[in-house]
Amino acid sequence: MDVVILCGGQGARMREETEYRPKPMVEVGGRPLLWHIMRLFGHHHLERFVLCLGYKGNVIKDYFLDYEAHTRDCTVTIGGKRELQYHGPPEPFEFTVTLADTGQDTLTGGRVKRIEPYVCGDTFLVTYGDGLCDVDIGSLIAFHRSHGRLATVTAVQPESRFGLLSIDGDAQVTRFSEKPRVEGWVNAGFFVFDRRVFDYLDGGDLESLESRPLERLAADGQLMAYRHQGWFFAVDTYRDYLQVNDLWKSGRAPWKVW
Secondary structure, rough: OEEEEOOOOOOHHHHHEEEEEEEHEEEEEEHHHHHHHHHHHHHOOOEEEEEEEOOHHHHHHHHOOHHHHHHOOOOEOOOOOEEEEEOOOOOOOOEEEEEEEEOOOOOHHHHHHHOOOOOOOOOEEEEEEEEEEEHHHHHHHHHHHHOOOEEEEEEEEOEEOOOOOEEOOOOOOOEEEEOOOOOOOOEEEOOOEEHHHHHHHOOOOOOOOOHHHHHHOOOOOOOOEEEEOOEEEOOOOOOOOOOHHHHOHHHHHHOOOO
């Protein structure tokens, strides 16, 4: 089963890190965000990836085309017969990665539509290149297969960024909750799609997956929600980047399930 990862956005709210590289290549613990997301899927035995490239997509291409040199120590002989020797153990996985240029300004729906020729099989997954999660991918896929609809979205109840106050009519605070989970559910990505979802992506490059396609799927009764009660974090700002790096350094990274 293929995993499609949206890697083309500009990451404007993290300009400190995305001036020279796309957001999925921002490093957490010395490895790109993208690597962490792929390792989650690899842990669940999904090893075929299609990456939707856009903004500074050449950075992602270069990383994977010369992956061993980026991730392992090596010795290079130059000046004569060129020889290259890598040191240390290889990675404990074997991924197949398709690097697809889906356009500089293409929106998410258009990017997914563009990679249709690269997706094999009747079912595939789609997620964002900046969302870290400890979702059980096997259970997500099983849920999708159980309901028989065309699409499944992983839903989470995010943690509020602020403490919430309950205030009575006399302005007395009756309850203080430090960063509780909000009551509503939000889209965390980690979609499972039947191949027929491509038929809903007919709006061209300037169509957002999160607008008309998902709205139409919901209106047709073809969109189900997998409620994830665990950890999810969208790395959207520089502050978020610092927070996930602190979690990794402390050995408390919830998304590291491998």
